[in-house]
Amino acid sequence: MSFVKFAAFVFLCCVFESALSQYIHDCKSAGLCCESVNNTCFVPNARKMNGEVGVCFCDSKCLQMQDCCSDFQETCKARDCIMAEWGEWSQCSNSCGRGRKHRKREIVQERAFGGKRCPTARKSKQACYGEYGCLQQSVEYSREEMAEVGYIMPANYSIWRVSKDYSPQHDIRKNLFFKNFQDNVIPRKPVYRAIFKVTHVGRACQRTQWARVLEKGAEVCVECQPTSMNKRLERCTGHGVFHQETTWKAIEVRNCHGKWKMITHHEYETCNHQGDHDFVLV
Known part of the structure; x- marks a missing residue:
C-alpha cells in the first residue's frame, strides 16, 4: 500500500470514528450491559454519572467503582431473581411407615446487574407416613x-x-x-x-x-x-x-x-x- 493510500485510510478511519462517537455516547447507544467486573464493557469519551466526560463503564460493578455511564441505571436496570412456585410433593419415601417427602422449585429468571440473589432454599422436605404399601387391612x-x-x-x-x-x-x-x-x-x-x-x-x-x-x-x-x-x-x-x-x-x-x-x-x-x-x- 502506497503512503498516499495509507494516509487516506487513516483519515477515513478517524472520520468514521469521530462520526461514530457522535452516536455512541452511553450504554444504550453502545448496546452494552455486562455482568460483574468487565474491563471491555466501556464507552470512550462519554459522560459519567458524576457529570465528568471520559471512559465510563456499563458493567454491574461500576456503581461500586463509581465509573458508570450516565444512563447505566436506566438502561441496565437491576433484575431480581424470580423463582417458580413450589412443585408437588413427592411420594413418601417409606411406603409403609415414617418417611420423608420432597418438593422443589425452579429459577424462572436469573439475577442480573446487581439484583436480588436467588434464595438458597430451592428444595424442601417434610416428614410423612406412607400407607400405600402397607399390608395391613388386607x-x-x-x-x-x-x-x-x-x-x-x-x-x-x-x-x-x-x-x-x-x-x-x-x-x-x-x-x-x-x-x-x-x-x-x-x-x-x-x-x-x-x-x-x-x-x-x-x-x-x-x-x-x-x-x-x-x-x-x-x-x-x-x-x-x-x-x-x-x-x-x-x-x-x-x-x-x-x-x-x-x-x-x-x-x-x-x-x-x-x-x-x-x-x-x-x-x-x-x-x-x-x-x-x-x-x-x-
Missing part, C-alpha cells in the same frame, strides 16, 4: 390384626385434651400410657377412626349405662388417638380389619365384651366426643 396379611382385641371406653373420656382431670398419665389409661411411652415418645401419626357394626354382645354390658348402647346391630364410631397407639405398630391394637369380624372389650365393665364388623375404612377424622355411640381405643 385380609390375606391381617392375621395379627384379626386376633387382636380392641379395648374401648366412651369417647367423652378423651376430653383430657383440655382437662387435666382426664390426662392419660392419670386416668384409667395410665398403665397403658406408661407401658407404651416410657420415653415420652408419641407416634406422629394423626388420629383416625372407623365405623363398626356390633354383631355380638355379652349380657354383662347391661350393667353400665355407657355400655348399653353396644347392642347387636348398633353402629358405633371408634377412634384411635396417638397416646393409645402401639409404638412398634404405630397404630392402635384391635383397630379392626375392613369387612371382617373382630373382638372388643369394654374397659372397667366386667365381662362386657363382644364382636363387631368394621364397615368403613380408616380415615383421618375424629368421632363425636360427646356422642353416646362414640368410643376410643385404649
Whole structure:
C-alpha cells in the first residue's frame, strides 16, 4: 500500500470514528450491559454519572467503582431473581411407615446487574407416613390384626385434651400410657377412626349405662388417638380389619365384651366426643 493510500485510510478511519462517537455516547447507544467486573464493557469519551466526560463503564460493578455511564441505571436496570412456585410433593419415601417427602422449585429468571440473589432454599422436605404399601387391612396379611382385641371406653373420656382431670398419665389409661411411652415418645401419626357394626354382645354390658348402647346391630364410631397407639405398630391394637369380624372389650365393665364388623375404612377424622355411640381405643 502506497503512503498516499495509507494516509487516506487513516483519515477515513478517524472520520468514521469521530462520526461514530457522535452516536455512541452511553450504554444504550453502545448496546452494552455486562455482568460483574468487565474491563471491555466501556464507552470512550462519554459522560459519567458524576457529570465528568471520559471512559465510563456499563458493567454491574461500576456503581461500586463509581465509573458508570450516565444512563447505566436506566438502561441496565437491576433484575431480581424470580423463582417458580413450589412443585408437588413427592411420594413418601417409606411406603409403609415414617418417611420423608420432597418438593422443589425452579429459577424462572436469573439475577442480573446487581439484583436480588436467588434464595438458597430451592428444595424442601417434610416428614410423612406412607400407607400405600402397607399390608395391613388386607385380609390375606391381617392375621395379627384379626386376633387382636380392641379395648374401648366412651369417647367423652378423651376430653383430657383440655382437662387435666382426664390426662392419660392419670386416668384409667395410665398403665397403658406408661407401658407404651416410657420415653415420652408419641407416634406422629394423626388420629383416625372407623365405623363398626356390633354383631355380638355379652349380657354383662347391661350393667353400665355407657355400655348399653353396644347392642347387636348398633353402629358405633371408634377412634384411635396417638397416646393409645402401639409404638412398634404405630397404630392402635384391635383397630379392626375392613369387612371382617373382630373382638372388643369394654374397659372397667366386667365381662362386657363382644364382636363387631368394621364397615368403613380408616380415615383421618375424629368421632363425636360427646356422642353416646362414640368410643376410643385404649
